[in-house]
Amino acid sequence: MRLAITGPTSGIGAETFRALVPLCEKVYFLARNPDKAAQEMEKLNPQDQQKVDFIPLDLADLDTVKKAAQKIQESTDKIDVLINNAGGIFPTFEHTKDGFELSFSANHLGHFLLTQLLIPQLLHTGNAKVINVSSEAHRAAKVNFDDLQFENTKYSAFNAYANVKLFNILFTKSLKTHYGDQGLKSYALHPGVVKTNFGKEANGIFKLFWKLATPFMIDANQGARTSIFLAKTQLPDNQNGYYYKNSKPSVPSSEARSEKYRDKLWEKSMELVAPWMG
Numbered sequence: 341m342r343l344a345i346t347g348p349t350s351g352i353g354a355e356t357f358r359a360l361v362p363l364c365e366k367v368y369f370l371a372r373n374p375d376k377a378a379q380e381m382e383k384l385n386p387q388d389q390q391k392v393d394f395i396p397l398d399l400a401d402l403d404t405v406k407k408a409a410q411k412i413q414e415s416t417d418k419i420d421v422l423i424n425n426a427g428g429i430f431p432t433f434e435h436t437k438d439g440f441e442l443s444f445s446a447n448h449l450g451h452f453l454l455t456q457l458l459i460p461q462l463l464h465t466g467n468a469k470v471i472n473v474s475s476e477a478h479r480a481a482k483v484n485f486d487d488l489q490f491e492n493t494k495y496s497a498f499n500a501y502a503n504v505k506l507f508n509i510l511f512t513k514s515l516k517t518h519y520g521d522q523g524l525k526s527y528a529l530h531p532g533v534v535k536t537n538f539g540k541e542a543n544g545i546f547k548l549f550w551k552l553a554t555p556f557m558i559d560a561n562q563g564a565r566t567s568i569f570l571a572k573t574q575l576p577d578n579q580n581g582y583y584y585k586n587s588k589p590s591v592p593s594s595e596a597r598s599e600k601y602r603d604k605l606w607e608k609s610m611e612l613v614a615p616w617m618g
């Protein structure tokens with residue numbers, strides 16, 4: 341298996357990475373923090389370390405996303421599994437250096453661009469998978485498609501997060517629509533409510549809720565199970581584009597199943613990443 345994974349420096353991504361490395365011939369470790377990357381590498385045995393290429397990537401800086409895709413393309417013409425795992429909840433409204441709202445870029449647009457740039461490598465095998473780590477939070481989304489990035493709507497960290505987690509599912513279903521007939525499989529998932537670094541920077545009511553929920557959370561090892569299952573398992577063709585929970589198909593919200601929303605998000609995202617696509 342040739343694997344590319346974002347967010348393998350912490351939590352669910354780190355556990356997913358560690359479980360899958362032994363099954364891989366090559367792993368592209370896409371992360372923004374080289375020190376954390378080095379720490380993760382040190383946990384591997386020397387044989388597995390040889391398989392892993394650290395590639396710098398900050399999903400809030402699309403130049404780095406483009407460079408990361410180029411580095412992968414220089415190294416290989418095929419990827420079997422891309423896991424778009426990185427993400428987080430961001431307490432305040434911020435613009436990235438590209439002028440995008442931070443949560444939108446780090447949770448959706450960066451992965452959208454990365455996946456688009458890697459489509460030739462993903463289509464090469466005729467059976468590759470894109471796995472998008474979403475969340476049950478998508479059910480709380482309240483999206484204004486005329487204001488995806490909270491320019492004219494009051495910013496709420498949780499609302500922004502719920503929206504992007506809905507986008508992860510819409511994007512998954514769009515990938516099936518656009519590339520399913522060329523063999524690409526795409527899946528979204530909810531990992532559970534997992535004790536990781538997630539939510540540590542949150543504020544207000546969400547921070548309180550997260551703190552109170554901590555004793556009931558599963559650990560990152562358990563939280564990685566559905567990602568690992570999807571990466572390893574050959575699934576029936578009719579489950580392409582599905583949303584998973586506890587390693588089983590689950591029905592996402594009606595918004596997540598809306599073809600209108602799916603198409604709108606795809607078109608808007610394509611427009612926004614166009615400067616990095618050439």
Ligand SMILES: NC(=O)c1ccc[n+]([C@@H]2O[C@H](COP(=O)([O-])OP(=O)(O)OC[C@H]3O[C@@H](n4cnc5c(N)ncnc54)[C@H](OP(=O)(O)O)[C@@H]3O)[C@@H](O)[C@H]2O)c1
Binds near residue numbers: 346348399446536
């Ligand atoms: N924890 C939960 O209960 C839960 C529930 C549902 C869904 N999820 C989803 O699960 C995924 C993993 O989260 P987690 O719980 O494992 O949280 P985590 O421990 O905070 O890990 C998040 C990962 O994303 C990376 N990341 C964040 N912003 C980035 C950026 N701009 N560019 C590149 N990498 C970036 C982080 O890198 P650094 O190490 O450099 O910070 C880290 O590797 C996320 O998509 C999250 O939305 C989590």
